[in-house]
Amino acid sequence: MSTKFIDFDHVWLKYNPQSDFAIEDVSVGxxxxxxxxIVGPSGCGKSTFMKLCTGLRPPTQGTVIVDGREVAGPxxxxxxxxxxxxxxxxxxxxxxxxxxLEIVEPYKSTFRAKRKEYVDRAMRLIETVGLKGWEQxxxxxxxxxxxxxxxxxxxxxxxxxxxxxxxxxxxLDAFTREELWCILRDxxxxxxxxxxxxxxxxxxxTFLADTVYVMSKRPGRIITTRHIDLPxxxxxxxxxxxxxxxxxxxxxxxxxxxRKH
Amino acid sequence: MQKNLEKYSPALLVIGLLLIWEFIxxxxxxxxxxxxxxxxxxxxxxxxxxxxxTHAWQTFWTTMVGFAIxxxxxxxxxxxxxSSALIYRACYPLLVGFNSIPKAAFVPxxxxxxxxxxxxxxxxxxxxxxxxxxxxxxxxxxxxxxxxEDVLRALGASRVEILRKVGLxxxxxxxxxxxxxxxxxxxxxxxxxxISASNAGIGYxxxxxxxxxxxxxxxxxxxxxxxxxxxxxxxxxxxxxxxTGWAHxxxxxxG
Numbered sequence: 001m002s003t004k005f006i007d008f009d010h011v012w013l014k015y016n017p018q019s020d021f022a023i024e025d026v027s028v029g030x031x032x033x034x035x036x037x038i039v040g041p042s043g044c045g046k047s048t049f050m051k052l053c054t055g056l057r058p059p060t061q062g063t064v065i066v067d068g069r070e071v072a073g074p075x076x077x078x079x080x081x082x083x084x085x086x087x088x089x090x091x092x093x094x095x096x097x098x099x100x101l102e103i104v105e106p107y108k109s110t111f112r113a114k115r116k117e118y119v120d121r122a123m124r125l126i127e128t129v130g131l132k133g134w135e136q137x138x139x140x141x142x143x144x145x146x147x148x149x150x151x152x153x154x155x156x157x158x159x160x161x162x163x164x165x166x167x168x169x170x171x172l173d174a175f176t177r178e179e180l181w182c183i184l185r186d187x188x189x190x191x192x193x194x195x196x197x198x199x200x201x202x203x204x205x206t207f208l209a210d211t212v213y214v215m216s217k218r219p220g221r222i223i224t225t226r227h228i229d230l231p232x233x234x235x236x237x238x239x240x241x242x243x244x245x246x247x248x249x250x251x252x253x254x255x256x257x258x259r260k261h
Numbered sequence: 262m263q264k265n266l267e268k269y270s271p272a273l274l275v276i277g278l279l280l281i282w283e284f285i286x287x288x289x290x291x292x293x294x295x296x297x298x299x300x301x302x303x304x305x306x307x308x309x310x311x312x313x314x315t316h317a318w319q320t321f322w323t324t325m326v327g328f329a330i331x332x333x334x335x336x337x338x339x340x341x342x343x344s345s346a347l348i349y350r351a352c353y354p355l356l357v358g359f360n361s362i363p364k365a366a367f368v369p370x371x372x373x374x375x376x377x378x379x380x381x382x383x384x385x386x387x388x389x390x391x392x393x394x395x396x397x398x399x400x401x402x403x404x405x406x407x408x409x410e411d412v413l414r415a416l417g418a419s420r421v422e423i424l425r426k427v428g429l430x431x432x433x434x435x436x437x438x439x440x441x442x443x444x445x446x447x448x449x450x451x452x453x454x455x456i457s458a459s460n461a462g463i464g465y466x467x468x469x470x471x472x473x474x475x476x477x478x479x480x481x482x483x484x485x486x487x488x489x490x491x492x493x494x495x496x497x498x499x500x501x502x503x504x505t506g507w508a509h510x511x512x513x514x515x516g
Contacts, residue, residue, distance in 0.1 A: 054415045076417035086409045090430050090507045102426065103418045138507060154412075164415070 004065075005032040005194050006053060006162070011062035013048055021060070022048045023220035028213060032161075033192035037205035037212045039251065041258060045220025046198040050164050053196055054078045067161060075162070076104050079155030083167040085147035087139040093150050094135040097122045100158040107158060125153045129183050145176035149183070156187065165197045169204065178236060181207055189233060202251045206230075207239055214254045224254050297477040302484065305477035312466065317485050320451055320462040323379055324489075327386025328447040332440070335391045339398025343432070344424060349399060356395065364389040365453045372458045382454035382462065389450035390443040397439035401432020434508035437501035441494050448490040 011026045023045040030036050038046050051057040052064050055071040064071045079100070087096045101107040101118050111118065126135050129149040139147055148168060155163055165184075169177040185208060188195060199205050205212045206228055214224040228247060230238060238244050279299045285291065286298040293301055306313065342349045364385055371381035405428055413423050455464025463486045470478035502509070 051411075054411075056411060056414055074414050074417050078415045080412050080415045082408045082412075084406075084408060086406060086412060088409075088427065088430070090433075090505075099426065100416050103413065103416045103422060140507075158416070 004029040005067060006030040007065040009063045011052060011059045011064060013052060013057065013060045021219040026222055028222060030194060033194055035188060035195045035208055035210045037197045037199055037209035038215060039199055039202060039205050039212060040215035041217050041255065044215040044217050046215060047166055048220065050166055050196065050198060054164055077161040078164055079158065079160035080164045081151045081155040081168045083170045085151040087147055087150055089139050092136050092138055093131060094122055096150055097126060097153045097157050099154060104158045122157055125157055128187065129153055145172050148172060161193055163193055163195045165195065167199055170200065182236065184208065202248045203239055206244060206247050207234060212251060214251060216258055226251060294474060294476050297480055301477045302480045306481040309478055313481060313485060316461060316463050316466040317489065320455065320486065321489055323382045323462060324386050324447045324451040327383040327450060328390055328444055330387045331391035331394055331443055331447065335394025336398055339395045340402065340424065342395065343399035343402025344420065349403060356392065360392045364450055368454050368457050377458040381458050382451045385454040386447040386450035390447040393439040393442045397435040398432050401435035402428045405431060434505040437505055440497045444493045444497055445490050448486060452486060
């Protein structure tokens with residue numbers, strides 16, 4: 001993890017000239033295949049951080065380097081999933097998962113010719129997240145948790161180097177959430193990619209991430225960087241151990257201190 | 262029994278109303294020049310079936326041509342308006358202003374430009390029916406969820422690709438809903454133009470029936486035109502159902 005995959009160098013961003021900075025003076029280095037979580041109070045610029053990473057927004061000051069190049073426009077090496085699954089209601093689960101392959105090169109130009117191969121790949125992913133048998137169903141026939149699984153498949157089907165997750169488990173019940181944590185953990189372990197996970201849930205951040213960044217209220221700054229040294233592979237049981245609880249409590253303290261101001 | 266009653270109730274109501282109409286005309290000896298009986302209207306429908314069919318066909322294809330132009334212009338203009346907030350804001354007041362002009366007022370101008378006949382009727386049908394299509398397509402595109410757009414933009418999708426993969430399919434329910442409204446309006450446009458500036462079509466037929474005092478024939482014209490508009494409305498309702506079932510089925514399973 002010595003080479004930095006994502007490198008923010010004193011990045012500032014405001015959405016329009018009149019407004020305040022959404023994030024200020026953010027410098028972070030994220031290694032390749034690192035799993036990073038960003039936590040903080042709501043409105044702290046976590047989503048802004050994501051937009052900068054993916055090139056959806058250029059920084060006002062500073063530079064963002066991803067994969068060795070300065071970010072100038074939308075990157076094609078990312079996959080994204082949000083709190084809302086955002087599936088296309090006129091497509092089946094399988095067709096929803098296939099969507100990125102219809103857009104990103106080199107899959108786009110070979111989509112017709114290699115359709116069978118791509119369908120197989122999508123089906124493998126669908127099976128991994130436990131949606132086998134639902135691939136021909138439409139989104140409205142799926143529960144919220146199932147839709148979110150499909151959304152994660154869609155984010156990963158084109159084998160992105162960078163996976164951006166914006167509170168993807170926020171709207172799910174506790175059991176489904178923990179199940180999806182494990183699925184995400186296994187996917188990351190099996191076929192490494194860099195992950196930036198934005199979340200409110202400190203247990204989620206601690207369980208999944210290698211490094212947790214705590215951001216302050218608007219304007220967002222990184223106030224703490226916490227490396228999670230719990231050994232991998234982590235089992236769900238680890239969330240009930242004393243070291244785990246200590247880390248969560250420590251992060252909680254930082255956020256608590258922020259809320260007092 | 263209850264189910265059957267529900268199913269046939271619209272037809273029963275129509276038959277009932279016709280019977281009452283017939284009864285009132287006979288009971289009060291209403292002058293057939295003012296209000297002909299349904300049976301007299303039926304008789305004149307049969308008697309003049311040849312000319313009625315010719316004129317109905319004229320009105321039908323004129324409307325269809327005008328409507329087809331509306332659909333093309335509506336999709337193009339709607340896509341343009343819906344995909345750019347700037348264009349939307351610039352054009353919207355103009356469109357609303359244009360839409361509030363009574364289209365019948367255009368007919369005399371069109372006559373000056375293109376003479377009488379089919380051309381002004383096609384243009385009037387187009388003018389009156391393209392607005393709902395434009396607004397619906399534009400609304401469908403403009404209400405695209407920003408996160409969904411981000412997902413695609415982060416993949417490097419171009420504007421055209423976003424439009425093709427997400428924008429247009431998503432606005433299809435809006436589009437098909439507007440077709441039903443637009444087709445009925447298109448018939449209005451054609452008939453209005455035919456009444457004052459044509460030698461053919463149902464509108465013309467009614468004008469000449471009026472000047473020769475054949476009131477039953479005028480009513481026959483009204484019925485023919487309303488049947489045509491109804492059939493087309495239902496046809497587009499069917500198309501809407503089969504093309505955009507996903508937009509309606511969601512509520513059915515949940516509700």
